[in-house]
Amino acid sequence: MSEPRIDAERFLGRLDAFARIGATPKGGVNRQALSPEDRRARRLLAELGQARGFGPGQDAIANLFIRREGKDNSRPRVLIGSHLDSQLTGGRFDGALGTLAAFEVLEALEDAGAETPFPVEAVAWTNEEGSHYQPGCMGSMAFASGSIPEQWTSLRGHDGSLFADELQATLEALPEAATRPLGFPIAAYLELHIEQGPSLESENIPIGIVEGIQGTRWLEVEITGQSAHAGTTALGLRRDAMAAAVRGLDRLYAEIMPRDARARFTVGRLAVERGAVNAIPEKICFTIDLRHPESAVLDRLETFIRSTLAEAAAGCGCASTLRRTFDMPPTVFSSLLLERLNEAADSLGLASKSMLSGAFHDALFVNRVAPTAMIFVPCRDGLSHNEAEYVEPDQAVAGAQMLLASTLTVLDNWGQILL
Structure with a gap:
C-alpha cells in the first residue's frame, strides 16, 4: 500500500465539471436543491462513485452517500462531505468544494489500496442553502432527528413547485442508489468549506480549524x-x-x-x-x-x-x-476531533488558526449525533453566495489535503474519539 495522496489535477477538474452544471453567465452556479440541475450533479457524483466501485445510497430526504467499504463494515462509518445545492446566483465553491474533496479522499484511499478499519463515506446533504425551500440544512436536520417534519411536505418553492413532488422526483432519478435509513450510526463527521469571510485571506493562513458555530x-x-x-x-x-x-x-x-x-x-x-x-x-x-x-x-x-x-x-x-x-443555540465541536485536525495541519506543514463559524452549516446538526468538526479555506475577499466567489486552486487543493490527512488521523484514533 502506498501513502494516500490527493490528485490535484483530478480534483480541480472535478470542480470545473460540476461548476458547468447550472453555470451562470457571470461564472457562478444556479443549482438549487431538488431542481433538475441538482439531480444532474447528484447523478454525476453517483456515476463517478460507481466507476470506482463505490456504492451510492440515498435516504428519504435524498441525502446522497458514496460508500467505500472498510475492513469491518459493521462498524459506524466516518462521514465526510458537504452539499451540492446553491443559491440562485451562487458561487461554484460553496458546498461543492467540500463534497468533491470528500469524494477525492475516497479516490485517494482507493488509489493507494488503503484498507480502513471501517467504511468511509462521502455525503452530499440535501438543501443546505434553503434558497429553493426553507428552512436550509433540511438533509442534515432530518438525518440528525431521524424524521422529516410533516409540514415540509406542503412547502412550495419560490417557483411554486411542491417540495414533496420534487423530493420524490429526485429520489426516483437515482434508482440505482440503495435505500438508506434516515439517520444511522457514524463514528465522526468532517466537513470542508470555504470560510465565507475575509479573515484567513487577510492573514494569509491557508487552513481554519473551526471550533464551533455561533x-x-x-x-x-x-x-x-x-x-x-x-x-x-x-x-x-x-x-x-x-x-x-x-x-x-x-x-x-x-x-x-x-x-x-x-x-x-x-x-x-x-x-x-x-x-x-x-x-x-x-x-x-x-x-x-x-x-x-x-x-x-x-x-x-x-x-x-x-x-x-x-x-x-x-x-x-x-x-x-x-x-x-x-x-x-451555539455549537461547540468535538475537542478530540479538533486535536486530530491540528495534528493533521502540523503533519502537512500548513499554517492554521482556530476560529468560529459565523454561518451555520450541516455540521451543526450532525454534531448532535456524532463527533464533528469543520475545516475552512480562504475565499477571495471573503465573498460568498455570489457568482464572483473564488478559491485559489492551491488553496482548494490544500483544503482537500487537509481533509484527507484529518480523515486518516481520525481513522487511526477512532477508539479514542468515540470514548
Whole structure:
C-alpha cells in the first residue's frame, strides 16, 4: 500500500465539471436543491462513485452517500462531505468544494489500496442553502432527528413547485442508489468549506480549524402607530411608527456590534404598511438576525432589543411587539476531533488558526449525533453566495489535503474519539 495522496489535477477538474452544471453567465452556479440541475450533479457524483466501485445510497430526504467499504463494515462509518445545492446566483465553491474533496479522499484511499478499519463515506446533504425551500440544512436536520417534519411536505418553492413532488422526483432519478435509513450510526463527521469571510485571506493562513458555530436568533418586530395626513398633523399629535423604528434601530446599531466584536446584528427586511408619500406610516415591520457564540449573551441582547424598541415606540406614542421565529443555540465541536485536525495541519506543514463559524452549516446538526468538526479555506475577499466567489486552486487543493490527512488521523484514533 502506498501513502494516500490527493490528485490535484483530478480534483480541480472535478470542480470545473460540476461548476458547468447550472453555470451562470457571470461564472457562478444556479443549482438549487431538488431542481433538475441538482439531480444532474447528484447523478454525476453517483456515476463517478460507481466507476470506482463505490456504492451510492440515498435516504428519504435524498441525502446522497458514496460508500467505500472498510475492513469491518459493521462498524459506524466516518462521514465526510458537504452539499451540492446553491443559491440562485451562487458561487461554484460553496458546498461543492467540500463534497468533491470528500469524494477525492475516497479516490485517494482507493488509489493507494488503503484498507480502513471501517467504511468511509462521502455525503452530499440535501438543501443546505434553503434558497429553493426553507428552512436550509433540511438533509442534515432530518438525518440528525431521524424524521422529516410533516409540514415540509406542503412547502412550495419560490417557483411554486411542491417540495414533496420534487423530493420524490429526485429520489426516483437515482434508482440505482440503495435505500438508506434516515439517520444511522457514524463514528465522526468532517466537513470542508470555504470560510465565507475575509479573515484567513487577510492573514494569509491557508487552513481554519473551526471550533464551533455561533448561535443565531431571528426576531420579527412590529411597531404600530396611527396613520394620519403628512401635511396637517403637528409633531405633538403624531404617532409615527417610522420615527419609532428609526429611533430604536439607531440605538441598537450604535450599541450592539460596536460594544461586542463577536456580536452580529442585522436588519434584513423592512416593510411599511399603508405606505404613501403623504401619509404618516401606521405600521413598520422588520426582521432582526442576531448572532453570538454565547447563549447567555444572546439572551441579554434579545432583552436589550425588546426594551429598546419598546421604549422608542412608547416615546412616539406607538406600541411594539417582538416575536422570536428562529433559535439556533451555539455549537461547540468535538475537542478530540479538533486535536486530530491540528495534528493533521502540523503533519502537512500548513499554517492554521482556530476560529468560529459565523454561518451555520450541516455540521451543526450532525454534531448532535456524532463527533464533528469543520475545516475552512480562504475565499477571495471573503465573498460568498455570489457568482464572483473564488478559491485559489492551491488553496482548494490544500483544503482537500487537509481533509484527507484529518480523515486518516481520525481513522487511526477512532477508539479514542468515540470514548
